[in-house]
Amino acid sequence: MPEPEPPDTPPRQGGGPTLREVLLHRGYLGLLLVAVLVGVPISLVAFGFVGLEHELQHWIWESLPDAAGFDRAPWWWPLPALALAGLLLAPIVTRLPGRGGHVPVDGLGGAPGLPRDVPGVVLAALVGLPLGAVLGPEAPLMALGGGLALLAVRAPVRARNPRVVPVLGTAGAAAAISTIFGSPLVAAVMMIEAAGLGGPQLVALVLPCLLASGVGALVFTGFGHWTGLSIGALSLPHVPATGTPDPGDFLWGVPLAVAVTLVCVAGQTLGRRVKAFTDTTTAPRTALRTAVRTVGCAVAVGACLTAYALLTGRSPEEAALSGQATLGALAADPAAWPIGALLALVLCKTLGWGIALGSLRGGPIFPAVLIGAALGVACAPLPGLGTAPALAAGLAASSAAVTRLPVTSTVLATMLLGGQAANAMPLLIVSAVTAFLTAELLRGRAGSAPRAATPTSVDPA
Numbered sequence: 203m204p205e206p207e208p209p210d211t212p213p214r215q216g217g218g219p220t221l222r223e224v225l226l227h228r229g230y231l232g233l234l235l236v237a238v239l240v241g242v243p244i245s246l247v248a249f250g251f252v253g254l255e256h257e258l259q260h261w262i263w264e265s266l267p268d269a270a271g272f273d274r275a276p277w278w279w280p281l282p283a284l285a286l287a288g289l290l291l292a293p294i295v296t297r298l299p300g301r302g303g304h305v306p307v308d309g310l311g312g313a314p315g316l317p318r319d320v321p322g323v324v325l326a327a328l329v330g331l332p333l334g335a336v337l338g339p340e341a342p343l344m345a346l347g348g349g350l351a352l353l354a355v356r357a358p359v360r361a362r363n364p365r366v367v368p369v370l371g372t373a374g375a376a377a378a379i380s381t382i383f384g385s386p387l388v389a390a391v392m393m394i395e396a397a398g399l400g401g402p403q404l405v406a407l408v409l410p411c412l413l414a415s416g417v418g419a420l421v422f423t424g425f426g427h428w429t430g431l432s433i434g435a436l437s438l439p440h441v442p443a444t445g446t447p448d449p450g451d452f453l454w455g456v457p458l459a460v461a462v463t464l465v466c467v468a469g470q471t472l473g474r475r476v477k478a479f480t481d482t483t484t485a486p487r488t489a490l491r492t493a494v495r496t497v498g499c500a501v502a503v504g505a506c507l508t509a510y511a512l513l514t515g516r517s518p519e520e521a522a523l524s525g526q527a528t529l530g531a532l533a534a535d536p537a538a539w540p541i542g543a544l545l546a547l548v549l550c551k552t553l554g555w556g557i558a559l560g561s562l563r564g565g566p567i568f569p570a571v572l573i574g575a576a577l578g579v580a581c582a583p584l585p586g587l588g589t590a591p592a593l594a595a596g597l598a599a600s601s602a603a604v605t606r607l608p609v610t611s612t613v614l615a616t617m618l619l620g621g622q623a624a625n626a627m628p629l630l631i632v633s634a635v636t637a638f639l640t641a642e643l644l645r646g647r648a649g650s651a652p653r654a655a656t657p658t659s660v661d662p663a
Contacts, residue, residue, distance in 0.1 A: 237410035258332035280507035287333035288500025292493035302326030307473035307559040320349040326563035337564025347378025377414035440534035450586025459599035473559025499561035506554035525572030544580035574600020599637035
């Protein structure tokens with residue numbers, strides 16, 4: 203495999219290299235080739251990870267209750283499940299390299315992790331997510347893809363050419379999450395927007411990401427058909443029909459986006475306080491305290507899920523996990539959900555999500571999307587609103603509030619709505635921008651907070 207080297211073209215007078223000089227440089231062409239080559243094995247590993255995670259989730263929340271004689275998971279099921287998750291996660295976050303990945307309240311992911319951190323990230327995700335942690339798989343997948351991508355380049359090469367690390371790590375992350383958001387385009391747009399770059403720098407970063415995510419999507423889709431296993435993509439097979447937006451949609455859509463943002467920011471604020479309580483230091487004498495608090499927080503998440511089941515008489519599985527299945531059921535049949543159950547879902551899942559953000563391991567986006575959708579559908583009976591626009595506003599606003607990436611959030615909501623997105627597009631854009639601005643104002647009052655996707659720096663010059 204060729205060793206990628208960043209272009210060393212001398213800058214032209216008055217600025218950096220031109221786009222043509224960047225694209226035709228031998229080192230950059232080698233980097234593109236590596237991005238394609240690493241996309242295949244990374245996607246295979248990511249497919250195996252997602253398939254195993256979903257099989258474990260199905261076994262824990264459906265097969266085991268059925269074998270025990272229950273028609274669904276009983277109300278108390280989350281308590282032992284999350285207690286076990288905390289007990290299994292504690293030694294990972296205190297002893298293994300990388301501590302099982304970053305704490306999710308710190309964002310979707312930081313700089314590309316080292317290959318030696320990958321086993322801990324995978325183990326933390328596989329013991330936490332299937333057992334009911336209210337988090338998504340996106341952050342572990344990005345860490346997995348980024349770490350594996352760096353295996354393609356030997357450590358001396360990485361040390362000699364440090365600019366290779368963020369580009370190749372980001373391409374690996376894009377390959378790993380190429381279909382987890384329902385489309386490889388979402389992954390590529392996320393990397394572009396998170397980088398905050400322009401000109402040749404933007405193209406230098408986005409081309410490896412597009413190639414790797416495209417290859418990853420092909421592998422995910424092919425293996426999904428071949429094996430029959432779910433690829434775990436965030437998708438809505440059935441959504442309410444969306445008509446042409448009218449003034450009432452925007453009259454209610456803007457305050458709804460603000461309300462969704464308030465809930466999401468409140469959950470993140472809770473997560474930062476929980477992190478301050480649990481994640482003391484890495485010193486050995488505090489490892490036991492961190493482990494005990496991790497277990498305690500996991501049990502607290504289980505209590506939130508149990509409270510939802512007791513308040514509504516429904517399955518605790520609806521409030522547990524990442525929320526992908528519940529989101530699909532909610533969009534397919536909103537009328538089956540009483541307003542009280544929706545509000546209980548928003549309250550209990552937000553509390554569980556906030557605690558998990560500061561103590562467990564996983565991604566922050568998937569649960570937030572369900573929270574926004576549930577709050578939107580709960581507000582649908584407002585005069586002049588309706589289910590379809592309320593759902594659309596909730597989807598776009600929740601993603602923008604958490605990721606702080608309004609363009610990515612609009613694209614994600616568009617992919618989720620599928621054929622209904624064309625009519626909803628103006629409302630999606632307005633909701634995403636409203637949520638982004640509201641979140642920034644709220645965080646400005648409370649102090650700075652990390653972005654959900656850390657900007658990737660790349661200098662192609």
